[in-house]
Amino acid sequence: MTGLSNIIEQFIKEMLEETENGIVEIQRNELAEYFECAPSQINYVLTTRFTPYKGYYIESRRGGGGYIKIVKVSIDEYEDINHIIVNTIGNSITKNKAYHIIEGLIEENIITKREGELMKSALGDRSLSANTTDRNQLRADILKNMLLILVK
Secondary structure, rough: HHHHHHHHHHHHHHHHHHHOOOEEEEEEEHHHHHHHHOOHHHHHHHHHOHHHOOOOEEEEEOOOEEEEEEEEEHHHHHHHHHHHHHHHHHOOHHHHHHHHHHHHHHHHHHEEEEEEEEHHHHHHHOOOOOOHHHHHHHHHHHHHHHHHHHHH
């Protein structure tokens, strides 16, 4: 299942790259038929691989002419990083959400893969030896400070 998920994710990303506006409209059932999988597999890929934390916006419309619209939101180095700091991170953030933000920054070439790995290492549970609540607050503070350096 993981292999198919990776293939579907890559297929959708390639579709997004081929568009001028970074918007793709797909029909879930047609995509499921194309990959010979259940429509729930397409849902799984969309909900786990195309999240706001990774820089994607998903809009869906149900019914006979229903579609799923996937929008790649490019990250403006200054404006959007500030938005991430203020609105997305908040006072606490889980490791998973922090990693998704970092992956989005890598995909947008704002940071290198190596910088992303260093950031992930600093934000990982092993690096933060506080209890879970305090750890997520500490993780948010560290991530905000790292992002502020990017816009400095």
